Amino acid sequence: MAELHGESPLVTRAETLAGSSVPGVLHLSEVAFTAQVTLRVDPKSPAAERIGTAVGTMLPNQPGQVARTERLQILWMGPDEWLLIGPEGGAEQLQATLTEALGEEHGSVVDVSGHRTIVEVTGPKSRELLAKGCALDLHRRSFASDQCAQTLLARTGVVLLCRDVEQPSFWIFVRSSFARYLADWLADAAAEYRV
Template sequence: MAELHGESPLAARAETLAGSSVPGAVQLSEVAFTAQITLRVDPKSPAAERIGTAVGTMLPNQPGQVARTEQLQILWMGPDEWLLVGPEGSAGRIQATLAEALGEDHGSVVDVSGNRTIVEVTGPRSRELLAKGCALDLHRRSFTSDQCAQTLLARAGVVVLCRDADEPSFWILVRASFARYLADWLADAAAEYRDRTRQAASVRTLANGSDR
C-alpha cells in the first residue's frame, strides 16, 4: 500500500519565498498545516459562554478582534462567526472541544483546515510591502497587535492578522487555490528591497576600495 504524503499549498514556492526574503527588511515564509476551525454560535447564548470556558478565553466580541490562548488564536469573522487557528495536528481536538461545549444548542463547528494556508510576512518593511496591494491602513496606530481584517491583497481575498505591531509580523490567510499566485506577487513586490540591498552593498564596496 502506498504511503500517504501531504503537501502544503506552497510547498512548490518555498524556495521562491525564501529567496525573496531580505534580511533586515522583510521575511516571507509559509506557516503550513495549521488547524483552522470555523465556529458559528450566538455570542449572547449560554453555549458561547461554555465555549469560552472550554477554550480558555471568551470569544472576541468586537469587529477585527483576536483573542489568544497558549495554543489558539481566535479571530472575529462576523457577529456570530469565529475562526480558531491552532497548531498542526490539533484540529480534531479543537473540534471535539467546541462540539462538546456547544452541546444541543444551535450553532456549527466545521473543520476548514484544508481551505486556507498562511503566509507569514515579518520585518521592518512588511507594512510597506503589504500596502502595495492592500487598501487597509496598516499603520500600527490603526491596525495593531491581535487585530484581523478580511480584505483584498493583490485582488485575492485574504484575512490579514497582525501578530505583532512593534516588531512587524503578519499572517496572511489565503485560500489554497490563490496561494501560489499570492506567493508570486509577494516575491515580486519584495524585489525592490533585494535590489536596494545589492545597491547599498555595491556602494560600500566602492567606498572601501577608494579608501585603499
C-alpha cells in the first residue's frame, strides 16, 4: 500500500515568505496542517450548549468574536456557523467530539482542514502591511485581540484573525488555491521594509 504524503499549499513559497521577513519589524510564515472543522448549529439549541461543554467554552455569539481554550480557537463565521481551529492531527477527534455533542439535533460538522492554509503575519509593521490590501479598519481599537472577520485581502477572500494586539500577530486563512498568489502579494508588499 502506498504511503500517504501531505504537502502544504505554500511549501514552494516558504523561502519567499522567510526572505520577506525583517527581524524586529515583520515576520511572514505559514502555519500548515492545522485541524479546521466547520460547525453549523442553532446557537439557541440544547446542542449548542452541549457542544460548549464538550469543547470547554461556549460558542461565540457576536460577529467577529473568537473564543479560546488551551487547544482550540473558535471563530464566529455567521449566526449559526463557527470555524474551530485545533492542533495538527486533531481534526478527527474534534469532529467526533462535536458530532457526539450535536446528537440527533439538526446541524453539521465538516472537516475543512484541506480547504485553507494559514499565513501568519507578525511584528510592528504587520497592520500597515495588511492595510495595503484590506479595506478593514485594522487599528487596535477597531480590530483587537481575539477578533476575526471575513474580508478581501489583495482581492482574495480570506478570514483574518487578530491573535494579539500588543505584539501584533495575525493569522490569514486563505483558500489553498489562492495561497501562492497571496504569499507572493505579501512578499511584494513587504519589500519596502527590507530597504
